[in-house]
Amino acid sequence: MNSETGAGAPLVVKDVVCGFCGLGCDDLEVEVAGREVRPRASVCPEAARLLRRLDTGAEAGPASDAVYGRARKLLEAARAPVFAGLGADVDGGRAILDLAARHGGVLDHAVSDGLFANYAAAQRTGWLATTLAEVRNHCDVLLVVGEDPSASFGRFFERALPTDPLFAASRQVIVLGGTLGAAARRQLGAAGVTEIAAEDLTAALSALTQMVAGPAPRGTSFGGAAADALEAAAAALKAAAYAVAVWNAAALEDADLIAERATRLVDALNITTRAGVFPLGGRDNIIGINQLLLWRLGYPLRTAIRGETSEHDSALYATEAALKDADLLVWVSAFRPEPPPAFGGPVIVIGHPDTQFATPPEVFIPVGTPGVDHAGTVFRMDAIVSLPLGALRVATLPSVAEAVRRLEPVR
Known part of the structure; x- marks a missing residue:
């Protein structure tokens, strides 16, 4: 990213990489003034909506130690968790996969049908x-x-x-x-x-x-x-x-x-x-998360980890089907305020701070957006190019990776 500013003027950041839809546009231009982020040029309506941040003073604060403690207890009690949504950068995906390997469970992305x-x-x-x-x-x-x-x-x-x-x-x-x-x-x-x-x-x-x-x-x-x-x-x-x-x-x-x-x-x-x-x-880094599972497990999304083994089934381990036998849903959506699907059991949401819920989850851990609040890596839709996202402002919320690593057992 390139940036320029003048005395008293907002910081203009050029060549911003967008990680939202999978096209991997790398020529966006935004203005940053304090905590406000305003897209300026070469921005599609979707990116303009998801990049824009206004300093209203109403942003969610980081989750407390008690919230992380509640999440740890839910994970430890679960026997059939589903890790879904998975809207995260590659580093966040690594942390989620490590969490699933520790507790077992199914891994699927919110937009894996296509x-x-x-x-x-x-x-x-x-x-x-x-x-x-x-x-x-x-x-x-x-x-x-x-x-x-x-x-x-x-x-x-x-x-x-x-x-x-x-x-x-x-x-x-x-x-x-x-x-x-x-x-x-x-x-x-x-x-x-x-x-x-x-x-x-x-x-x-x-x-x-x-x-x-x-x-x-x-x-x-x-x-x-x-x-x-x-x-x-x-x-x-x-x-x-x-x-x-x-x-x-x-x-x-x-x-x-x-x-x-x-x-x-x-x-x-x-x-x-x-x-x-x-x-x-390629929306919300589905290609990057899928690549990550292929590297680590030898299977794509819609894979279940059971002990020391992994099993892939594109129908059985799709989110909707997997939730029928699940006792915990861990929903991850850092790129956009996407709420989790309806589920009768406990829900942990690691998500965008602006997420609105029809039914509040048992645990909500607000996280920053890759490419806005923190740096990260995503993959373009053709799976050829990995793209570096840069931070546009000082983060007040953890990344998905930081939040998930706080869910490790306290020693």
Whole structure:
């Protein structure tokens, strides 16, 4: 991060890295005045909301020794805890994993549904995945499957398809089953945009794949998509130097089937040209936490630790399913004020100080936000790049790692 200030003026911090949605934008600009943080430039609405801090004097203070003592007693009494949410930087994830190894329990992230829908497709078909840099540097035809990605990833098109006049006019975006909003179109500049209505994305993608591979199927529409529009899209994809298919599994019904059809389309394209998939995701460092479990346990999220062994099951150890047999929920959400799901047993929340609860948890330990209150590391959505987050202000709350380590037994 770079910073500058003048006498009596707020500190201007440039090149701030954002860890919220997984795009890994590293060019944000904010003003810091005391405890206030105000985004200035290159900030999407989501980052602006989550970065902004006003010094109202109402911020939660750190948890007391008695609160940590109560949490320790709940953990020691639990026989089937679930460690969920897991919105933390990598260091916080390490501490949570150590805690789960000590007490046993299931580990799952709040937004893992999309990740495991993509995993299911990759397990069935394999895939040729690309990176954000490859999309930015080489993609000339981008196939967007489903709704506008910028609804969840505010600067996706700005990051993936820059508006450099040398490239923008030669780039095409084909949206299958969705429409682009005004913000997305501004980011795309002169790039051509084609929108194809579709009701059944799996059927439309299957037909598009057949048109690419040949011979084309007979019919006037497939999954609600007009055959002539799909044929034009197939021609554009086949003529591309580097086509990329992108989707947000978290926003799609039958996401695993759609991801599988998209990978088959890319396979068909790679016979004659070059193409790749770029699945969207990565909110609240899910990629970093998943990488951490793979390094440490050899399994991804949705893994249970029992004594000296670990066991992975993507259905049985999803949060909703695991909570049916749990006797304690430990919910971690440092990036945003996300409350825990409903649970009939005791709940420990290690979370954002602004979290609002329908039912107060047995224990609430407020923690700082990575990239605002303390430094940390997160992973970008393509799992290629780890990004350093810097602190923007002096912390009054512990990080997730600091809070979790205070839950170790007192000796």
